[in-house]
Amino acid sequence: MKSNIFTAKRPFSTSHSSVDSEEIKKFQLLAHKWWDEEGEYAALHSMNDIRVPFIRDTLLSMSSNYQLGNPLSGIKILDVGCGGGLLSEPLGRLGASVTGIDPVEDNIRTADRHKSFDPVLAERIQYKSSSLEEIVEDSMETFDVIVASEVVEHVADLEMFIKCCSQVLKPEGSLFITTINKTQLSYVLGIVVAEKIMGIVPEGTHEWEKFVPPEELERLLESNGFSVRSMKGMLYNPLSGSWSWVQSTSLNYALHAVRAGAPPQPHATDTLPETDVQQHSATAGTAGTVPDSAV
Template sequence: MAGNLLKGFVRTQNFKCMVKIRLYSSGTSTIDDKEVVHFKKFVSYWWDEFGEFKPLHSMNKIRIPWIRDCILANNEMKDASLPLKGYSVLDVGCGGGILSEPLSRIGADVTGLDANEDLIKAAKAHAELTKANVNYVASSVEDHARENFEKYDAVVSSEVIEHVTQKEEFVKACVECLKPNGSIFFTTISKTKYASFLAIYLGENVIKGIPKGTHHYEKFITPHELQRILEKNNCRTDVVHGTIYNFLTNTWSWWFNSDFTYVLKATKLDKQNC
């Protein structure tokens, strides 16, 4: 009788524990399974500079110099040929490595992080071909943050947050990976009707320069909202600048407003100096 009661108690406790684990996992994970499934369709096209993701390849012409110059603005450049040598960078939502590889080539110690295991496999395969020195990790950013607290000099999330539902949790985990006084970078689409028209109606349905179903208006975020979330996580926004993409010429340019797409750079404040 006592043995049966004990077994029943253990089963009950195990069940409660499993429920807690499931609730915790679903409540804290910023991974959107629908987004993972969507991007799995395009793994083989990731490194085609004139294919489905040519806007991301083209964006490197402005985002890499911007990231480099912002990191070096208040830091020493030790090697002109490798300007980011000595700086650790986390590329959150790295996909197949379109941004990670070029950052590593200018000296950065890059960790490319993505929840999509297929994309990480593609990134590793391409890195082997090009001899790129990038540490690729298949993980959510919140799981990565638990074991890499305040590890990186810079954190980059480029064209990612517009695919995230739980934005507050996502930004919080990104900031947790960043050292005090380190820089965090975002590039994304603003939540405006103008941006929706250009990115979704024109880009995906008319010109078809972006895979259909890639973007959803409700997931876009304005600069002010992103800045508010960063402030909650002890970060000071330093730069917000508009950008624009020309679908016909496949070129990116700096723009006078942030109604379409924008870049944002913030600094994680040292709590002792707040």
């Protein structure tokens, strides 16, 4: 549903393009339509009604230190595949410091232009035309939160994408993903009905082969140092133009995962031979502590 195509052919390399030029051409045609709430991205606009509270409430439940009116103040969020800024802006209004990246330059121009109308957002949000892996080297363990909403179904190398998320996320940071399950039902409703019959999203937006089953996504996350904390189904009603939470994940679903914390630092007695510990203790003063240089 979203125009974010990361191929990750050369991970962590900035000297080669990491995006599919043909896909970029396709989505550039719609770059000026992001903020048309009745247009091709209407379903993404209405998704904010449930995905923004999901992100906000999950983060607030993990911390008691927040400001009324700006509950996400002090939190650094990376919006991967930000498009025209549909999700970046409401997160910025909640007080977060948001970095939005997207490989389609016209999307970034649209996002920059739209945020410029609000001086508060202009200070809180910055956009960059880039793929995820292109920013890894300069953004190691930089962000408290990553959001990848309607993105992973467009990724060519999903495992590499998850690894990059782990690289730029701080220990114990949160990753939020919304995407489409790979089922017969999702093919019928997500492609045949939504694209070909009703035109809810532009035809050709999705490839069913790239849809991601939740069990596969959870396996990839856990194998790359994440712990999945919650997962729930999402359902879009084209008649009302609204989203709702449902128990079934057979169509769309959202999940929250947390990156594992930093490994505990080894104690001096775990790294020094017993005789060395005794010698250091004898010279460290009456407290018998080991100097920092010995660790």
